[in-house]
Amino acid sequence: MSASVSLFASENSWIETDAVAQCHHVAALDGMVHVAGMPDLHPGKGAPIGAAMRSSVLYPFLVGSDIGCGIAVFPIALKKPSPERLAARFPDLDVPLAPDADDPAWAFASRGKPVPAGYTEGLGTVGRGNHFVELARIGSIEDGAHAERLGLAAGALVLIVHSGSRGLGERILRAHTEVHGAGPAADPPAYLAAHDDAVRWGSLNRRLLAARVALALGAEPAEPIVDECHNLVEVRDGHYLHRKGAAPGDGRDVLIAGTRGTPSFVVAAHAGADAGWSVAHGAGRKMSRADALRRGRAKHTVEELRRTPLGSLVVCGDRQLLFEEAPTAYKRIEQVIADLVAHGLATPVAVTVPVVTYKTADQPAEAPKRDRRRSWARP
Template structure:
């Protein structure tokens, strides 16, 4: 059963949280859902099993309203996860990690052979900070062989998973609104949606550019994405605005739900309906703040442990603080998140992957503490 509480007075929207009693959802996240439900025009708030508190609005939620609220999408408009098949003759994690490109260094816009949305070139082809990553992963278990075969994937195959967004473009769009209207609704919905759509296209382009950079660096052929799903966006559906913040569209498409660099991730077939905002979870979801993860992690883990969280895997991260902030223990159990989606009929697991090389930020001397202010997201 879903964890549901509904206010029927007409002053507040319904709230449904798709989490089992065994799943821990922070009080602050529930409270944020209730505050969002009280906004003018709000119809329904659906919390995913990875629900956790965000800045002003919950992360892991799909929020339907007759009013468009830019702050419910947040600053990283277009953030999403793409999956690219990879073919390699030899799999040596240490050597592959050493060959990963510097995804903190932008590409030259002149080298991009397609139109760059909004003409935004800052950070082009870079991964960003926070929960963003590029990960070479191995298919561990195939759970729905027929569906996995549609992607030409089977056990032992390799994929590149890229999680990133629109970098500074989405932040600029949100700031242009909040500096005038704060957390209020969009005054010119058409203008916001046009800028939003540019950021969504930019995020997709950025993920493709990073995948191409990694493929070239490790000696693999470039490939098209088999999955590319945005989880920070708004769409007009049935005459209403469906805001997603850390929630992936789950209405008939396949979605990669990220675990941690020390656990499985899952490709699932989404089949969520209106009560769930046609959405599924986007990741494991944080269970610790970054400050708590740093404090507890330093008492529990060594840097070397965090660089090799699984046998046969390597984490590329020149920022030691980020290593602790993004430790696997800072996140909820991905198996529990997937289990909740299955229990509530929102998704069917297709296959699972395990990390081989996870890139967070370059291993370069003197860069371990740079650009910290540019981190984005709280999700992985």
């Protein structure tokens, strides 16, 4: 008998039938108790993204390879936040850092603790896909009491970091799937121990990324006011609660990401058991990457995608990624938030507006080609 499935979205939300079908497929797995689909639900590789799945059996594939992926928000103080000037000062976050006590970013982020699992590959890098580091300003305050508690004020600047455990989570999942495929964990405590390392690694990496950017922009690094993981499993009430693209919503503060061309929302989450104690993690894709690339190239130029309608700039040297991650490839974040509010899962606290969004380092400009027709005549 299949587990129950609840979908926390309205008729106005864009929810693909394939994503709903994946929820019911997961609900039929042995030991599954309940599947909750968030309003950003969309199809994933074998399991839905934007879902919380509760079971008496631990299934590593339901969490996926990017264990520990999450979003953190850091306060930052800057004078005259010109997008052009600040975009040029962003560091190359594709270049990893070695743990070095003399590096101020590492010294601040690590707090003297070793790297979880001793995994240093990709440390301090943001990754590809929908990961990003964004300088944003608080556009409006939606709930004064919660905003005051978090220290948020209209016009203030924040750094938003969306990244995960890089290759560590992939290595953990591969070790399982090479032996068990999509089956359950043969040794749940061993998987959970490795999983917890990846969750800690992801949180450390978000702190390191924020510290690198803050220092490069001439600001002091700060501790996060929000840092929630949305790819993880936790033991709750004797069950395994798998979250894939769903943020913990049981009394937590969460940033729900829009796109590089739309606002994001800080919310105070208060979801219950029916929702898997979870809320959405972002706008959710409505186009595959292939569709976004094909449609985007027909409608936009690279230059158009580097500056958003909000006036913000996008740092992205990968042209294909610019199209794949275009704002039009995602659902309306306002509808996602409205659905969470309508279902009593979250209270909007503040709206953030992009100033500079970093995806991957800009490529150096090509040197002008030599004019061979005239070069022979030069003295």
